[in-house]
Amino acid sequence: MRVLIVCFDNVGDMVFSSLLPASIEKEFPGSEIDYLCKPYAETVAYLIPDISKVYSIKPYWSKKKQDKGSFFGFFSLFMKLRKEKYDVVLNVSKSWKPTFFCQLFGIRPIIGFDHKINKFILSKSVRSFSKSIPVMESIASLLNPIGIRPTKTSYKLNIESENKFDSAYVVLHPFAGDAKRCAPLSLWMNLAISLKDKVKVVWFGTPEELSILRQELSGRVHDFDFSDLLSNNQFLEAMKLLPNATLFIGHDSGPMHLAASFDTPVLGLFLPGEPKRTFPQGGGRSKVIYKEKPALLSCDEVLEEALIIIGDSMR
Incomplete structure (x- = not known):
């Protein structure tokens, strides 16, 4: 056919x-x-x-x-x-x-x-x-x-992954197509600071997005890694960071589904989004946090869920 x-x-x-x-x-x-x-x-x-x-x-x-x-x-x-x-x-x-x-x-x-x-x-x-x-x-x-009725309704992509680190790392993606559905960068920065003593933190996004983030991080920028720098601004190379991540945390967006398609554990933030329709549907572990608006999300709530998944993954 x-x-x-x-x-x-x-x-x-x-x-x-x-x-x-x-x-x-x-x-x-x-x-x-x-x-x-x-x-x-x-x-x-x-x-x-x-x-x-x-x-x-x-x-x-x-x-x-x-x-x-x-x-x-x-x-x-x-x-x-x-x-x-x-x-x-x-x-x-x-x-x-x-x-x-x-x-x-x-x-x-x-x-x-x-x-x-x-x-x-x-x-x-x-x-x-x-x-x-x-x-x-x-x-x-x-x-x-x-005449085809799939018995398994999940997505799956194939990629040759690269492990650029010797230790566990978490990928953070604080962006989405609609900025109104995004948690404030201040929450993401607090989350990254709370995580960095436990695991390596890698920020994921387009070069334009990460350039804005680096300006916001200012003096803290050297505490973290960035997908655009690690991949030389090549999208395929950036995606290779996802399969070996201990956890991916991000809004309801393309990168979240990319990570889930590689069976990477995913913590998805729906603020609000459509969690019943576009929740992570790959083969790996996933958890969704839903709020009617970004202002209702707390860093502590995200951190708590993240640490549970990280702890389980590293056992």
């Missing part, structure tokens, strides 16, 4: 979609499964087992200037994809544009979520995401129209 999986969403959504290739390959051994995604998510796509090829392009409808591609480029790529003769397209994205282009170029059938315009132009649709249903169950439902 030749399959094209379309995912123009964020890194976390790429991790969620990793269920699809494994399930297809199990049911139809020898399938050729390709991905279409944003360039910055391409690195993650290559970590998904059972993938043949990855196509990446900036979506022309993006509202962010740095992420916005051209309509002509999108058109040209779909002319190329038409020649691949796919048996089915799975559109994980909520956007209707990829569905429209697939229909325009005769790349069908197209299965996706019945979200707004999308449901009117899909060949077959399934129920869209719900706040009360685990996201992996929703992703799995995309396979129902082609």
Whole structure:
């Protein structure tokens, strides 16, 4: 079977979609499964087992200037994809544009979520995401129209990990796409200071995010390690820090799901987020702390849960 999986969403959504290739390959051994995604998510796509090829392009409808591609480029790529003769397209994205282009170029059938315009132009649709249903169950439902019902709804990525340290370390990711859902940096700094005498602390984030953090840390910056410096600003190298971590602590965001996909113990902060839908769904240990707003979270609460997991992991 030749399959094209379309995912123009964020890194976390790429991790969620990793269920699809494994399930297809199990049911139809020898399938050729390709991905279409944003360039910055391409690195993650290559970590998904059972993938043949990855196509990446900036979506022309993006509202962010740095992420916005051209309509002509999108058109040209779909002319190329038409020649691949796919048996089915799975559109994980909520956007209707990829569905429209697939229909325009005769790349069908197209299965996706019945979200707004999308449901009117899909060949077959399934129920869209719900706040009360685990996201992996929703992703799995995309396979129902082609007769596949996964028995295991969890995500898994493969990476060659690197252990850069001789001792245990905790990875902290104090950022998220929406700053309103983030605990204040002061809480994260207090957490890091409380942990650093027990385990090594590594701050994880983009170079831009970590640059801001280093300014906030000021004189304390030498007490910690930073993923951008350890990886020479290479996203793949930064991800290699996650599998060997004793614990990952972060908000509900892409890096949290990356860590969980490597079976790393995860402590997820949902402030508020959607804990029933996007809780960590990898194969390792996880714990979620939920608050209606960031101001209700205390450093002591995070530290208490972190020390329990760290203690258990180091036994």
